[in-house]
Amino acid sequence: MAISKKFISASWKMMEQLLNGDDIDEALSGTLETMVSVLNSEAGAIWLLDKESDRLYPVCNIGAEDITNVSIENGVGIEGGVSKTGKSVMITDASRDSSFDGSTLDDYGITTRSMICVPLNNIREVIGCIQIINKLDGSLYDQEELELCEHMAALAAMTIDEKGLKIDAGERKKVIVSLRGITKEYTNGDSVLRVLKGINLDVYANEFVVVLGESGCGKSTMMNIIGGMDYATGGELYIDGKDFSHPTELDLTKFRRNYVGFIFQSYNLMPNLSALENIEYIAELVDDPMSSKDALDKVGLGERAGNFPKQMSGGQQQRVSIARAIVKKPKLILADEPTAALDYTTSIEVLDVIEDIVKTQGTTVMMITHNPEIAKMADRVIKVRGGKIASIKRNLRPLHAVDLVW
Structure with missing residues (x-):
């Protein structure tokens, strides 16, 4: 499948953000913003796994909802399932997909119509996932877009591993x-x-x-x-x-x-x-x-x-x-x-x-x-x-x- 010039340009931009940035938090945030923008999407989130609690926590999210205090049990739901199995999920039409039982973000004001969720896999282990939700024009995600997300998630996972970044779950804040x-x-x-x-x-x-x-x-x-x-x-x-x-x-x-x-x-x-x-x-x-x-x-x-x-x-x-x-x-x-x-x-x-x-x-x-x-x-x-x-x-x-x- 030929990759469009738009996706090639976006890939280079995200690679530069991840590989050349001194601030890994800013690099991840910038990468997510680029992914949401190039896929013309409503929302997105990067979730990292805290091994001690075996739960996923959001590092950054794009969209109108605040999910800072949200956590997901590893293995539960779309996000937890992708993190647990290391397998990507693409929901092209949530209203017709019998396997779709809801996203965590559905509880926070975002109605999922379509979604891509890919694992953050640094080769040795899965350390979280990246989630992109809803095309703004109502169209559905395709295989090329899924592959772009998988490519960038793999690069992000290796960068996180190299920088030694770990989520600090801490106590749930008041x-x-x-x-x-x-x-x-x-x-x-x-x-x-x-x-x-x-x-x-x-x-x-x-x-x-x-x-x-x-x-x-x-x-x-x-x-x-x-x-x-x-x-x-x-x-x-x-x-x-x-x-x-x-x-x-x-x-x-x-x-x-x-x-x-x-x-x-x-x-x-x-x-x-x-x-x-x-x-x-x-x-x-x-x-x-x-x-x-x-x-x-x-x-x-x-x-x-x-x-x-x-x-x-x-x-x-x-x-x-x-x-x-x-x-x-x-x-x-x-x-x-x-x-x-x-x-x-x-x-x-x-x-x-x-x-x-x-x-x-x-x-x-x-x-x-x-x-x-x-x-x-x-x-x-x-x-x-x-x-x-x-x-x-x-x-x-x-x-x-x-x-x-x-």
């Missing part, structure tokens, strides 16, 4: 914020602007999440809804398992005051208050704050307590704003481009503080940035495109802030 089908519309006369078009996302306790996306894609709107700064037009929002879809103004005030902290690009410090006074002003609003002096010490600015904002550099002002956020002891900190106005050295200093907060205080930090290098230190990377979640990637080897280079 969901602190959950968005289901969240939409946001703005009306202007007869016209309606749809900014969010059905966001499905879970945010977990004690994780660092980076959100990437082009300007206007909806990432800031999503963050504002999570932070109680804006209302969703439709969908459901849960905070610690409680429905927060239609909060009262009092609910929002209590939530913003006690649950969430904010870090802004422009610092937003009060110019007539000292560094310590800026923090104390916020501490007085909450029920159980940490010591304002301790918060300032935490970001390395204890000796600057009496300085006013104009007497500090941009990086120092941003660290004061971080101290102002953590003094409330929030479960969640939302950071909108906190390093955009800073140079490289100062950015690393700020990111190092944020990394320490996640590590030592158990706080979840969700950060919007246009800098893809910062994503390398995140536990998960969320890409937003056109008002929807485009992809979710787990970093199995997140970098430290001091190791980032741009």
